[in-house]
Amino acid sequence: MAADALAELAKRRGFFFGSNGAYGGTAGFYTFGPQGAALKRNVEDAWRDRFTIREGNREIEAPTIMPEAVFEASGHLEGFDDMLVECPECGESHRADHLVEDATAIEDAEALPGEEVAELIADNDIACPACGTELAGQPVEAFNLMFATDIGPGDAQPGYLRPETAQGIFVEFPRLKEYARGNLPFGITQIGPAYRNEISPRGGLLRLREFTQAELEQFIDPEEDEPPLDRVRDV
Numbered sequence: 001m002a003a004d005a006l007a008e009l010a011k012r013r014g015f016f017f018g019s020n021g022a023y024g025g026t027a028g029f030y031t032f033g034p035q036g037a038a039l040k041r042n043v044e045d046a047w048r049d050r051f052t053i054r055e056g057n058r059e060i061e062a063p064t065i066m067p068e069a070v071f072e073a074s075g076h077l078e079g080f081d082d083m084l085v086e087c088p089e090c091g092e093s094h095r096a097d098h099l100v101e102d103a104t105a106i107e108d109a110e111a112l113p114g115e116e117v118a119e120l121i122a123d124n125d126i127a128c129p130a131c132g133t134e135l136a137g138q139p140v141e142a143f144n145l146m147f148a149t150d151i152g153p154g155d156a157q158p159g160y161l162r163p164e165t166a167q168g169i170f171v172e173f174p175r176l177k178e179y180a181r182g183n184l185p186f187g188i189t190q191i192g193p194a195y196r197n198e199i200s201p202r203g204g205l206l207r208l209r210e211f212t213q214a215e216l217e218q219f220i221d222p223e224e225d226e227p228p229l230d231r232v233r234d235v
């Protein structure tokens with residue numbers, strides 16, 4: 001079944017549909033309908049049963065907004081970027097690396113420096129997918145994917161919606177280690193929303209601006225513990 005036929009069926013049957021349709025829609029956000037919300041909950045429960053309960057790990061639930069210092073430390077403020085190129089004619093923003101991948105045999109354009117991606121756009125006469133204007137000569141810029149917000153009024157401190165659930169686990173490691181009575185190894189899981197201000201969301205539920213992550217972090221003592229990597233090597 002083609003992707004758009006599937007999306008149409010999912011909408012009709014109450015599984016999922018683009019959010020805010022009454023106000024023109026908002027790309028990258030989906031609402032799970034009654035069927036979809038129930039199915040999603042079942043998937044989360046199955047994941048929880050497998051990775052939290054049966055593996056003997058512990059689940060936490062951290063806030064989705066965190067202060068800037070956390071993302072400075074994690075490197076997300078500096079480097080959680082995608083490559084953006086803007087159309088000079090219609091103003092539409094595009095993922096520069098995706099345009100190059102679609103037009104050439106290059107598979108991982110994200111790994112290339114921005115200037116090289118800009119050159120490839122020019123060399124391959126790549127045009128704006130929205131209006132057809134050639135994008136040669138347009139700068140390729142780093143665009144940070146985190147949604148910014150303010151924490152508190154007045155001289156508010158800057159905060160960000162977490163771009164992945166991991167930060168909420170890592171930042172509480174000292175407290176969690178105390179809870180484990182100082183004994184490594186232990187595993188912490190978390191299921192919850194993460195947010196990325198994607199330049200051009202696409203593929204239905206595959207590239208969203210708000211989505212649910214299920215994550216397991218295992219903390220080991222590198223001197224003493226052998227991480228159980230063999231079990232997941234072929235996953």
Ligand SMILES: [Zn+2]
Nearest residue numbers: 087090128131
């Ligand atoms: Zn355009």
